[in-house]
Amino acid sequence: MFEKNNLFVAPLAGITDRPFRSMVRQFSPDVSLVTEMISCHSLVEQHKNCPRNFDRYDDEGNIGTQIFGADVNLMADAARILQDNGAKWIDINMGCPVPKVATRAGAGAFLMRNHKLAGDIMRAVVRAVDIPVSVKTRLGWDSANVDWRELVDIAADSGVAFVALHGRTRAAGYTGAAVHPDVKDCPIPVIANGDIKTQDDVIQMEKLGYAGVMVGRAMLGAPWKLEEITGGTKSIDxxxxxxxxxxxxxxxxxxxxxxxxxxxxxxxxxxxxxxxxxxxxxxxxxxxxxxxxxxxxxxxxxxxxx
Ligand SMILES: Cc1cc2nc3c(=O)[nH]c(=O)nc-3n(C[C@H](O)[C@H](O)[C@H](O)COP(=O)(O)O)c2cc1C
Structure with missing residues (x-):
């Protein structure tokens, strides 16, 4: 079984806020959690309508803060702010398919279409902070462009510490079964994400060479789920x-x-x-x-x- 810090709760917009993370920690104090995605614009300009722009992370254990955006300098600035606020690592969103992010803002999954910009953002963020940087991405833009492996290589060359790979394309959204490719020959650790719900799924991901697992929707209404599927159980009131x-x-x-x-x-x-x-x-x-x-x-x- 993976080390606790290689068990991740996925970033879920509108869900993995500070209260939810605190609930998860009750059951799984040592796992890794990722914040909801935070816009680099909103963070750098400190939009007051987003309480998460003012979160401090010093007391939160192993917590990654996820940023999204397509502006290299703003992404670096946002990463610095989050490091100063106590984040343990910075995660760059390169998988969000929502049109507002992926097409209008040219961020999230859209970066899978622009590897040059993706690499520029990765390098700028890595340079901007002293803490590790990760990337969360998908298999590719659509079934004709399944090029996740190229992005993993770019990430490795850019100094990114690890990649979380959601086993679907941007076009697939959240539907159809997730597909988890073998990652044994990847140059940096890869975390498996997508439809991980049981202990058997976790064992299967180990066999495919993943360094850990990341669980998203199975946590809804079940902040104890990661603990449950990785061997620990607790009675629940x-x-x-x-x-x-x-x-x-x-x-x-x-x-x-x-x-x-x-x-x-x-x-x-x-x-x-x-x-x-x-x-x-x-x-x-x-x-x-x-x-x-x-x-x-x-x-x-x-x-x-x-
Ligand atoms: C409601 C919702 C919000 C999400 N928000 C984010 C997000 O902020 N950042 C991100 O990288 N992925 C986000 N995702 C994708 C999840 O992190 C994850 O990749 C996806 O749900 C697949 O994992 P699962 O099958 O374990 O849920 C979101 C997914 C859902 C359903």
Whole structure:
């Protein structure tokens, strides 16, 4: 089995915020976590509507901060800011398929179409910081351009420490089964990402030469999942966990933003349980913090003591 720091929670926009990361740490204190992607523009210009622009990471264990953008200098500046804020490593997003990022901004997955710019960004970011730099990418732009291996070589030549490889193309988005190529002859460590859900998946990735695994959607409503699929188990009092997560969300965002933002987490936590759909419908109407806590307590038969 991989070392704990080679087990990663994937960056998930709108999900792997500070409250969620704190929940994961309860179960898996030593694994590696990656922040949601942060725009280099937003960070350098310190847009105030994004609380994550002001996060400090000193107390967060092994935490990578992910940046996206297509401007070489701004990416380097953003990396420096995050290093100063306590990030343990910088991750460059070269896989996001969302049009706003990949086509309009020329960033994320679009960098797979422009290896020259991708290499320039990697080198500039590596030069800008003293901490390790990683790249998260996909197999390629589409099935006619599966050139991940070239990008891994560019990353290695640029001084990037490791690559996380999502086993789908940009065109595939999040659909179809992830495909994990053999990476034994890669010059730098490669972390497997995409559809990793079970202990067998993890074992399979070891056989293919990966240096670790990165788990994304399997963590939704299950911050203990990485621990579970890598051999550790803990008994879980789900109602308490949900309330605790809600409290962290409210502390971080305030109740006005936090209550509606928590609806999706409540839905994921309750998925598959009896009465979940009625619970979800009720939660989606709630705007008041106490009412939401009471609803959660009622659903899971526990008491909101915090
Ligand atoms: C809601 C959502 C948000 C995501 N946000 C990011 C992100 O901010 N940065 C990134 O590199 N990938 C992002 N991804 C992609 C995941 O990190 C991961 O590569 C993908 O979900 C495949 O892994 P999985 O099958 O374990 O979920 C996101 C995926 C989802 C579903």
């Amino acid at each position: 789900l109602g308490k966990i949900v309330l605790q997560h809600l409290n962290l969300v409210i502390d971080y965002y305030g109740a006005r933003t936090g209550v509606p933002l928590f609806r999706k987490h409540a839905a994921w936590y309750s998925a598959g349980l009896p009465g979940a759909s009625a619970f979800r419908v009720a939660v989606n109407q709630i705007t008041d913090e106490k009412e939401l806590k009471d609803k959660i307590s009622e659903f899971w038969g526990c008491v909101a003591e915090i």
